[in-house]
Amino acid sequence: MSKALPSLGFAGIGLMGLPMCQRLLAAGYPLTVWNRSPDKCASLLAAGARLASNPAELCRSSDMVVLCLADTAVVREVVFGAQGIAQGGRSGQLLIDCSSLEATATREMAAELAARCGMAWLDAPVSGGVAGAQAGSLAIMVGGEAADLQRARPVLQVLGQRVTHMGGVGAGQVTKTCNQMIVACNALVIAEVVALAERSGVDASLLADALAGGFADSKPLQILAPQMAKRQFEPVRWHVRTLLKDLDGAVKLSREHGAATPVSGLAAQLMRLHGGQGYLEKDPATLVELYRSEE
Numbered sequence: 001m002s003k004a005l006p007s008l009g010f011a012g013i014g015l016m017g018l019p020m021c022q023r024l025l026a027a028g029y030p031l032t033v034w035n036r037s038p039d040k041c042a043s044l045l046a047a048g049a050r051l052a053s054n055p056a057e058l059c060r061s062s063d064m065v066v067l068c069l070a071d072t073a074v075v076r077e078v079v080f081g082a083q084g085i086a087q088g089g090r091s092g093q094l095l096i097d098c099s100s101l102e103a104t105a106t107r108e109m110a111a112e113l114a115a116r117c118g119m120a121w122l123d124a125p126v127s128g129g130v131a132g133a134q135a136g137s138l139a140i141m142v143g144g145e146a147a148d149l150q151r152a153r154p155v156l157q158v159l160g161q162r163v164t165h166m167g168g169v170g171a172g173q174v175t176k177t178c179n180q181m182i183v184a185c186n187a188l189v190i191a192e193v194v195a196l197a198e199r200s201g202v203d204a205s206l207l208a209d210a211l212a213g214g215f216a217d218s219k220p221l222q223i224l225a226p227q228m229a230k231r232q233f234e235p236v237r238w239h240v241r242t243l244l245k246d247l248d249g250a251v252k253l254s255r256e257h258g259a260a261t262p263v264s265g266l267a268a269q270l271m272r273l274h275g276g277q278g279y280l281e282k283d284p285a286t287l288v289e290l291y292r293s294e295e
Contacts, residue, residue: 005029008155009062011055011078011085012099013040015238016126017068019133020098020159025049027158034058055079059088059119064155069099071245072106079109091118096152098140098159100125100180100242102249103173104256106143110169120148121169124156125176127183129223130237137161141179143172177253180246181264186220187243187284188267194228195291204229227285240287241280244271 005028010021013035025031025047033041034052041051052058055078059065065085069075075097079085085095095113097106101123110121122144132138138160142149149165156163166175197204208225211217227233247268254261270290279286 006063006155007032007061009034009052009058009065010068011035011058011065012068012070013044014068014070015130015236016098016133018044019130020066020068021049022047023133023136023158024155029155029158032058032061054083055081055085056083056088059085059093062093064094064096064152066155067095067097067099070242071099072101075099075101076105076109079113085119086113086116089113089117089119093117093119094122094148094151095119096122096124096155098124098126100176100246100249101173103143103170103177103253106173107170110144120145122148122152123169123172124152124163125172125179126160127176127179128160133159139179140164141166141172141175143167143169143174145169174253177246177250180243181250181261181267183220184243184247184271185263185267186218187224187287188270190221190224191228191287191291194225194288198229198292224285224287227283228288233283233286236281236283238284239280240271240275240282240284243284244268244275244280247271 007030009032011034021044031049032052033044033049035041106123113119124140124142126138126140128138140156140160140163142165166172194204208222247264250264251268274290
């Protein structure tokens with residue numbers, strides 16, 4: 001007789017959370033979901049998920065709870081707020097946080113959750129975007145105890161094609177910060193490149209193909225350059241505000257450890273300028289408009 005799969009709770013049914021939940025359901029996991037806007041859970045309920053009325057109830061009905069939330073403040077509220085996870089947690093349960101948060105805050109929250117209810121914490125931020133979430137090809141960088149990761153690995157392998165243990169709690173978030181520094185700075189340079197090509201009379205829609213396989217090639221180049229050249233900004237697959245939040249987090253982390261991150265600091269300023277022009281909820285492909293607006 002095959003061993004029963006652990007019951008899962010999932011909080012945060014957004015651009016990434018929805019396809020992640022769809023994969024978990026398809027893999028046969030008993031799934032309970034919660035979202036601040038319950039209507040976003042409709043398709044999951046139709047596919048067999050159960051809806052929890054609050055995070056505490058979500059936790060009580062689950063062996064493991066997965067979070068995919070916007071930022072540190074939201075995670076703190078969902079975990080420690082009224083009817084939060086900490087109120088429903090118990091020793092032996094595992095929280096798997098796939099959000100992108102501040103590493104220092106992650107360590108503090110993990111310690112507080114363990115002290116309150118004995119629940120263990122893995123920070124397991126992901127990279128690969130909505131397409132990666134849909135395909136189960138995310139890169140997942142994990143911080144926490146090795147034994148906790150061993151329990152969570154079968155769940156994470158449904159979501160990603162690579163699961164890497166980076167160290168203790170918080171190490172996954174540090175790694176994701178490094179990832180986002182590269183992605184955000186790359187996106188801004190790609191925007192400069194597309195705008196420069198256009199002004200120079202070169203067909204910018206050919207750039208991605210022309211540079212494929214060379215040292216300048218990257219997934220952001222292959223995704224963003226064609227979108228920028230074609231002014232294809234819909235549907236929104238990720239948000240400018242997310243990159244800005246992560247760049248600000250990178251600068252904060254560098255200050256905490258006395259490291260120099262001047263390029264990421266400048267990128268944060270440019271991202272904030274773009275967001276301030278009404279693009280915070282838009283796709284990062286719109287970054288090219290920073291340079292087209294000067295025409």
